[in-house]
Amino acid sequence: MNIKRLILFITIITLSLGLTACGSVKINLMKARESALNDEISNDNKIGNAHIKKIIECLESNDKKGLRKMFSPKALKEAKDIDGGIDYIMEFYKGKMKSRDEGTIPTKDHNEDGERKSELDCKYTVTTDKDTYIVFFKDQTVDTKNPDNVGISMLQIIKESDRKKYFDWGEGKSKCAGIYRPATVKN
Known part of the structure; x- marks a missing residue:
């Protein structure tokens, strides 16, 4: 009877240690995934x-060619x-930038199937010495199938005061390739 209890006790201890080890492996995997996700978010923020x-440098220096080069083919x-x-x-866009939010x-x-795409939807509030703007752009950072x-x-710049009127994350009336211009503006 004592041998059966000893075997049962050893089995319970062995299983407990095994489950504890699996739990710590799972926790370490979760921490690694979270760290990779934070690195990716940090990289996306750096790109944006x-x-x-x-974009602001091009606008303030009237660098039309530089701005044009930022667009995808x-x-x-x-x-x-x-x-x-x-x-x-x-x-x-008027003035020189005084501040912008982190976006x-x-x-x-x-x-x-081995193909990867990654797109950033970047929205910033930019304050110049003349006005406050929302600057929004869609940036395809990776497309392994179609470089x-x-x-x-897509780039949209509107006055912050017109946010409710024109801003929709580039999905509705502002969806376009190139530069968004409100319908009230003649092309």
Whole structure:
């Protein structure tokens, strides 16, 4: 009878240790996944912040060619009038940047059959010495199947006071390739 109890006791201890080890492995895997996700979010923020900085630099220095280079080849092909849009946005944006928020950067990732796509929807509030603007852009950072999609596909700059009237995350009336111009603006 004592041998049966001893075997039962050893079995319980062995199982307990095994379950504890599995639990710590699972916790370590979860921590590793969380760390990788945080690194990816940090990288997305760095990309978005670098691109908003470049957009503002182009606007403030009237660098039309520099702004044009930020767009993907596909967006340049599909835009109705990219050069007219750039002229419009250069005229619309006034002043020198005094501040900007850290932005909102939701990411859309898609992995299927070895093909990867990643798109950032970047929204910033930029305050200049003249006005306050919402600067929104869609940025395809990865497309392993169609590299011509990589780059900015859509840019929208509106006055912050017109947010409710025009801003919809580039999904509704502002959805376009190139530069968004409200319907009230002649192309």
